[in-house]
Amino acid sequence: MRDATGLVLPPGCMLDPGYLFAVATRTNAAHAALGTELLGVEPHGATIRVLWRPDLGGGDPGTWANGVVSSLLDHACSLAALVSLGDLRRYGGTIGLRIDYRGGGGAAPVLIARAVCEAPAGSVLRVNGQVFAPGASPDPVAVGLCTIALNPVVHDVGAT
Amino acid sequence: MNEATAATAAAIDRAIVAVPYYGFLGLRAAVIDHHVMVVLPGADRHVGDAVRRSVHGGVLAAFLEAAAQLRLHVLDSRRSVMSVDFTSAFLREAATTDTFASPQLVRVGRRFAHVRVDAWQTDPAHPVAVGNGTFSFG
Numbered sequence: 001m002r003d004a005t006g007l008v009l010p011p012g013c014m015l016d017p018g019y020l021f022a023v024a025t026r027t028n029a030a031h032a033a034l035g036t037e038l039l040g041v042e043p044h045g046a047t048i049r050v051l052w053r054p055d056l057g058g059g060d061p062g063t064w065a066n067g068v069v070s071s072l073l074d075h076a077c078s079l080a081a082l083v084s085l086g087d088l089r090r091y092g093g094t095i096g097l098r099i100d101y102r103g104g105g106g107a108a109p110v111l112i113a114r115a116v117c118e119a120p121a122g123s124v125l126r127v128n129g130q131v132f133a134p135g136a137s138p139d140p141v142a143v144g145l146c147t148i149a150l151n152p153v154v155h156d157v158g159a160t
Numbered sequence: 161m162n163e164a165t166a167a168t169a170a171a172i173d174r175a176i177v178a179v180p181y182y183g184f185l186g187l188r189a190a191v192i193d194h195h196v197m198v199v200l201p202g203a204d205r206h207v208g209d210a211v212r213r214s215v216h217g218g219v220l221a222a223f224l225e226a227a228a229q230l231r232l233h234v235l236d237s238r239r240s241v242m243s244v245d246f247t248s249a250f251l252r253e254a255a256t257t258d259t260f261a262s263p264q265l266v267r268v269g270r271r272f273a274h275v276r277v278d279a280w281q282t283d284p285a286h287p288v289a290v291g292n293g294t295f296s297f298g
Contacts (some may be wrong), residue, residue, distance in 0.1 A: 030216035033184075033205040057180040065181030066229075066243050067222025074218030094217045098247040 001038050010043040013086035024048060024079055026111050031075055034068065038079070045116040046079035047103035052109050061127070061129065062107030069142050070099060071109065077146030078112035084117040085150075092149030095124070099144045108133030111141065121149050165191045168234050172196065175233040182226055185219070189230060195262060196234055200229040200279075202257040215288075216255035222277065223261060224248050224291030228275035232295055237274075240298030244272070249293050254288040257281055265295035272296050 003009065004021035024038040024046075027030065031048075032081060034056065039047040050056070058065040074097055085091055115129035125148040131141045163172045172189040185206075188199045200206070200215075200223045210218025225246045232241045259279050266274040277291040278284065 020247070027210040028216060029205055029207040029210065030219050031208075055180050059179050065179055065222075066225055066246075067181050067219075068184065070221040070225060070248075071216065071218030078217075094250055096244065096249050097217065098244075099221075099223050100245045101243050117266045129278060134170070149256070 001040065006018065007038070007041070007141065009041060010083060010086075015084055015086060015088070020079070020082060023082070024075070028075065030071065034146055036069065036072070036075060039112070041079070041083045041152045042116075045077055046083055046086040047112065047114040048076050048079065049110055049118065052111075060107070064111055064133070064141070066101070069101075070097070071072060072113040072142045073115070073129045073142065073144040074101060074109055074146060076115035077129050077144070078148070080115035080117050080127050080129075081125050081146075081148045085120075090151050092151045094146055095149050096147040097144060099142050099158060100147075101136075101142045102140045106133070106136050108136035110134060115146070124148065125150055128140060165194070168196070170231055171234050171237050172198075175230050179226075181222075185223065185226070186228075187223070187226060193258050196227075196231050197231055198223070198261045198263070200259040200261070202255070202259075204256065205258055212253060213256050215256060215259065216266070217248070217289075219252050220250060220254060220289045221246070221291070223259065224277045224279055224289060225259035225293060227263045227266070227277050227279075228293045228295065229289065231265065231275055232268075232273055235265070235268065237298075240264040241273075242296050242298060244292075244294040248289055249291070250289050252286070252288045254279075255281060257289075260287065266292075270297075 004018040007017040
């Protein structure tokens with residue numbers, strides 16, 4: 001996906017597609033630096049990818065550094081939360097990230113992260129993410145659980 | 161700098177150079193009073209929130225895990241270290257300034273190790289993030 005054209009947000013999501021695309025790929029400087037691409041969104045979910053470059057590598061030739069996996073998971077989960085909440089005012093930021101490495105991957109030309117939200121629970125939203133290296137292994141490189149803080153629901157004053 | 165400290169510092173430098181992504185992050189390390197200190201330099205490319213100018217959580221998580229891996233590498237550079245799991249808690253917004261991490265070995269066994277990492281910017285007593293990870297030795 002090269003721009004927000006064709007990015008259709010789920011029903012009920014009040015975000016501007018151009019804004020979401022920009023957050024996914026440009027205004028988040030850390031992911032602009034990684035070259036993160038937004039592949040698509042779904043109800044309560046988002047999928048992104050990064051293409052391998054030498055400066056993102058781990059210790060062995062062609063492999064990925066774990067840090068890229070962490071960063072992808074965190075970002076995919078945040079984007080999924082934004083899509084699921086559909087309202088920027090409710091998004092309070094990431095407060096926790098757990099990653100379990102599953103051994104898939106190794107040398108691979110691309111990493112894909114997909115994240116899907118659970119139902120909000122009180123003041124937090126939990127998001128489950130997976131990172132895959134297509135072509136290298138059918139097993140996930142890692143799975144993760146991200147915890148997002150929720151801001152209180154804002155009621156518009158003056159509505160009649 | 162005594163001989164042991166110099167050897168430890170050299171081992172960390174070699175470990176940082178061996179992983180290209182550590183160079184991408186701009187990681188530096190030092191040995192202070194026998195403790196390993198890893199530094200994530202403040203840089204625009206680490207920003208996650210363009211409005212608040214705060215460091216991206218994914219970068220902080222990567223930094224915490226890298227610091228833990230580097231600590232284990234210093235312990236025994238002959239053995240490869242693989243992450244089993246890693247948990248990060250983001251406690252405060254991290255400004256775009258240098259962030260410091262001090263990995264602590266909680267338990268080191270024959271096959272597995274557990275490492276705790278605190279990351280702070282201005283005061284070690286007020287960390288911006290903390291991490292805990294389990295690692296296996298190859």
